[in-house]
Amino acid sequence: MVKSTKIVKVSQRPDWDQYFLKLAMLASERATCPRMHCGCVLVKNKNVISTGYNGSIPGDEHCEDIGCLIVDNHCVRTVHAEMNALVQAAKRGHAVDGATAYVTNMPCTTCAKSLITAGVVRVVVFSDYHDTLATQFFAVAKVQIDKIEMPNVQINYNLGSYSSARK
Numbered sequence: 001m002v003k004s005t006k007i008v009k010v011s012q013r014p015d016w017d018q019y020f021l022k023l024a025m026l027a028s029e030r031a032t033c034p035r036m037h038c039g040c041v042l043v044k045n046k047n048v049i050s051t052g053y054n055g056s057i058p059g060d061e062h063c064e065d066i067g068c069l070i071v072d073n074h075c076v077r078t079v080h081a082e083m084n085a086l087v088q089a090a091k092r093g094h095a096v097d098g099a100t101a102y103v104t105n106m107p108c109t110t111c112a113k114s115l116i117t118a119g120v121v122r123v124v125v126f127s128d129y130h131d132t133l134a135t136q137f138f139a140v141a142k143v144q145i146d147k148i149e150m151p152n153v154q155i156n157y158n159l160g161s162y163s164s165a166r167k
C-alpha cells in the first residue's frame with residue numbers, strides 16, 4: 001500500500017537564482033588568489049553547463065603558495081572565474097549561447113566582453129565591482145543584469161531530518 005508521508009516544510013529553500021548563485025559561491029571557495037575569490041556558474045534551461053573560479057593556468061603554481069603576480073596593481077596570474085567557466089565549456093564542447101552567468105562579483109571588462117561574445121544573455125550577481133566599463137558593454141549588448149541580495153551563506157544540509165540517512 002502506498003502511504004503518503006507527513007509534509008515537512010523545508011525552510012529557506014532557495015529559489016533558482018539563489019540556488020545557482022550559491023553554487024557560484026561554492027565554486028569561489030576553490031579560488032587560488034588571496035586578493036580575490038570569485039566563482040561563476042553558467043546555466044541554461046535550469047541546468048549547469050559549466051563552473052569556474054579564478055585560478056592559475058594548468059601547471060602553474062598558486063598565488064596563495066608563492067604570492068601574487070602584480071602588474072599595475074592587479075594580480076594577473078589567475079584566469080578569471082567567468083573565463084574559466086567559458087573555456088571549460090569550450091573544452092568539453094558545451095554551447096553557452098543563451099546562457100545565464102551567475103557570478104559572485106561583477107565581471108571585469110574583459111570577462112564582460114567574453115561573456116557577451118559567447119552569447120550569454122543574462123548576468124546575476126550580488127556584488128558591485130568598480131569597473132563600470134563592464135556595465136556599459138552589457139548595456140550596449142542588451143545583456144540583462146540582475147543584482148540580487150547575497151544568498152544565505154550557510155548551506156543548510158540537515159541530514160538528521162531524513163530517516164534514511166540516520167545511522
Ligand SMILES: [Zn+2]
Pocket residue numbers: 032033034035063067068069075076077078
Ligand atoms: Zn594573485
Ligand SMILES: [Zn+2]
Pocket residue numbers: 080081082107108109110111112
Ligand atoms: Zn574578469
